[in-house]
Amino acid sequence: MCIFAYITTDCMDHKCKICAKPIKGRSDKIYCSTHCKNIYHKKLRYASKVAAIEINGYLKRNYSILLEVLGKNKIQLKVYRNLLERKGFRFKYRTHFHINSKGKTFFYLYDIAWMEFSDDEILIVRKRRLKH
Ligand SMILES: [Zn+2]
Numbered sequence: 512m513c514i515f516a517y518i519t520t521d522c523m524d525h526k527c528k529i530c531a532k533p534i535k536g537r538s539d540k541i542y543c544s545t546h547c548k549n550i551y552h553k554k555l556r557y558a559s560k561v562a563a564i565e566i567n568g569y570l571k572r573n574y575s576i577l578l579e580v581l582g583k584n585k586i587q588l589k590v591y592r593n594l595l596e597r598k599g600f601r602f603k604y605r606t607h608f609h610i611n612s613k614g615k616t617f618f619y620l621y622d623i624a625w626m627e628f629s630d631d632e633i634l635i636v637r638k639r640r641l642k643h
Contacts, residue, residue, distance in 0.1 A: 569604040574620040576600045577635055581623065587636040589628055 525534055527543035529550050534540050542548040576598045581588050595602075605618040617624040617636065628634040 566604065569601050570606060570620060573600055573604055574623065577620055577623045577625065581635050581637060585637070586639070587634060589632055589634050592631050592633050595633060 525538065526532065527534055527547050528541050529547040530543060532543045534543050542551060576595060577600075580590055580594070580598075602618075605620055607619045609617045609619065609624070611617065615626050617626045619638070622638050624636045624638055626634050626636070
């Protein structure tokens with residue numbers, strides 16, 4: 512069963528999105544009943560959860576690897592790219608990125624960033640929160 516079908520199915524024919532019964536009453540109604548509406552939201556939550564599980568796993572794994580390599584007290588560290596690869600680091604999974612004034616791109620995993628220092632070196636930087 513495709514769980515996404517319920518979410519993407521168009522509803523132009525004015526049938527309930529879940530059970531396909533004709534809808535009585537207002538023309539902007541999408542579900543025939545509160546029961547069907549609840550089913551829809553349950554399926555939507557489930558689909559969001561399933562979609563997030565795999566990527567969240569990669570992000571957490573990447574973060575753990577950076578944390579492990581950087582250690583507790585270092586602010587920054589240069590390592591060989593293949594060290595991270597050997598540990599299973601997936602370079603394409605990051606939470607956000609920032610381009611600094613020198614045009615260098617820092618890829619973030621939460622509060623730790625990395626950037627391509629050279630073809631085979633990666634600079635890992637712990638970003639401390641600024642105190643105001
Ligand atoms: Zn229904």
